[in-house]
Amino acid sequence: MSTASASTIVEETVRHRRSDLVELSHSIHAEPELAFAEYRSCAKAQALVAERGFEITAAAGGLDTAFRAEFGDGALVIGVCAEYDALPEIGHACGHNVIAASAVGTALALADVAGQLGIKVVLLGTPAEEAGGGKVLMMNAGVFDDVAASVMLHPGPLDIARARSLALSQVLVTYLGREAHAAVAPYLGLNAADAITVAQVAIGLLRQQMAPGQMAHGIVTVGGQATNVIPGRAEMAYTMRANDAESLRELEGRITDCFLAGAIATGCEHRIEPTEPAYHELNPDRWLADVFREEMVRVGRSPVGADVEAAFPLGSTDMGNVTQILPGIHPIVGIDAGGASVHQPAFAAAAAGPSADEAVIEGAVMLARTVVRLAESPVERERVLARQERRAAS
Incomplete structure (x- = not known):
């Protein structure tokens, strides 16, 4: 035929x-x-x-x-x-x-x-x-x-x-701090939500140095339950993209340091977990x-x-x-x-x-x-x- x-x-x-x-x-x-x-x-x-x-x-x-x-x-x-x-x-x-x-x-x-x-x-x-x-x-x-x-x-x-x-990877970042009354004894707390703020500021400043095709975007999924309680747990989901897998790996390393910065600045513990397989x-x-x-x-x-x-x-x-x-x-x-x-x-x-x-x-x-x-x-x-x-x- x-x-x-x-x-x-x-x-x-x-x-x-x-x-x-x-x-x-x-x-x-x-x-x-x-x-x-x-x-x-x-x-x-x-x-x-x-x-x-x-x-x-x-x-x-x-x-x-x-x-x-x-x-x-x-x-x-x-x-x-x-x-x-x-x-x-x-x-x-x-x-x-x-x-x-x-x-x-x-x-x-x-x-x-x-x-x-x-x-x-x-x-x-x-x-x-x-x-x-x-x-x-x-x-x-x-x-x-x-x-x-x-x-x-x-x-x-x-x-x-x-x-x-674009190549893509997605992670869930969890910060673990310590709850405290936000007015009575805030000095007893470790603010996990503040850790997210520091990490996001660091990522925002990093954008100037990102290579062409690299990008990062995310949302806060857990940020506290009451305004008068310092959050002892906070979470954010982040997506990283790049032109290819090699560039993505380089970006992941730099974004990981931004996540770490939030933990160091606030005294919180943190963990980073992939939420799905990486996309090439x-x-x-x-x-x-x-x-x-x-x-x-x-x-x-x-x-x-x-x-x-x-x-x-x-x-x-x-x-x-x-x-x-x-x-x-x-x-x-x-x-x-x-x-x-x-x-x-x-x-x-x-x-x-x-x-x-x-x-x-x-x-x-x-x-x-x-x-x-x-x-x-x-x-x-x-x-x-x-x-x-x-x-x-x-």
């Missing part, structure tokens, strides 16, 4: 299933669920592929809200990643409902040509991208071991074929990204140029860890959110609007056609298979 013929089939499949895919996107959007608790969303993401005959493994990697759904038995194993967790308070302000529905559409389309292309289609339900690192945990458990290449997309304010992201920066496969860019242009989109791609990393994602290990892409498909960007309430509303619905359909078409190109390009197919063989042998 020619590339054009297979490409036509997958596009027709997605467009034929338009109402089902849009309904799936809206249903997940209407019932937002947080990391590791996406029980309804996980089930919804499996329903259409189960009907199509995919073999489903629930709780993939030991995670209750993860799954692995397989179709076909070809040598080239293609992973399609679906995310479906939401954010506290603002729901699907990152548009993971669009990600899930487009991934399902991609998997359904590729199932229709799996035998002809000699591929195995693996739809991966990956929970807890916003907090928890579901893909990292699944990789560590071996769920990605046989996957030769992995694809997914993410909605955003622009069309970006070769999207970048995206390393998108150039060939796959270039093909996806061609698909964007073909459907009438206007992806930003390479100079803009390089200048604007968009947040952080555990898909970065996947692309460090195997060929993959994580393009951004633009939706009209009235100028809003991800993690804003207006973007959550737009994620169930007409523009987002088009992103679901066009996104699935573009991903599926990109995989078809890979499967039918002998040199590129051999490249990803050879890399998979080396990884399996290591």
Whole structure:
């Protein structure tokens, strides 16, 4: 079968299933669920592929809200990643409902040509991208071991074929002091909340010397219970980001010293605990990204140029860890959110609007056609298979 013929089939499949895919996107959007608790969303993401005959493994990697759904038995194993967790308070302000529905559409389309292309289609339900690192945990458990290449997309304010992201780590910092009456005997206390203040001032002063791409941001999660009691315990959650893992490690060392400064200045004890696996920066496969860019242009989109791609990393994602290990892409498909960007309430509303619905359909078409190109390009197919063989042998 020619590339054009297979490409036509997958596009027709997605467009034929338009109402089902849009309904799936809206249903997940209407019932937002947080990391590791996406029980309804996980089930919804499996329903259409189960009907199509995919073999489903629930709780993939030991995670209750993860799954692995397989179709076909070809040598080239293609992973399609679906995310479906939401954010506290603002729901699907990152548009993971669009990600899930487009991934399902991609998997359904590729199932229709799996035998002809000699591929195995693996739809991966990956929970807890916003907090928890579901893909990292699944990789560590071996769920990605046989996957030769992995694809997914993410909605955003622009069309970006070769999207970048930042490496990320998150910690919980706890200060332990001593309670005392704030008026009667304040000198008997050790103020844990003051330790947070000192640490945050130190981080604020450090910003002038942070390298390009490095950033830190956090919130106070525990700061005391009453104004007339010196807090004996205080906590803050902090996120650190950088252009790459090496720069992130350097930043972590400097921020750790700022945390220590708070403890030393106030006499408090402190501890620092990672709250989830570290996220690596995206390393998108150039060939796959270039093909996806061609698909964007073909459907009438206007992806930003390479100079803009390089200048604007968009947040952080555990898909970065996947692309460090195997060929993959994580393009951004633009939706009209009235100028809003991800993690804003207006973007959550737009994620169930007409523009987002088009992103679901066009996104699935573009991903599926990109995989078809890979499967039918002998040199590129051999490249990803050879890399998979080396990884399996290591």
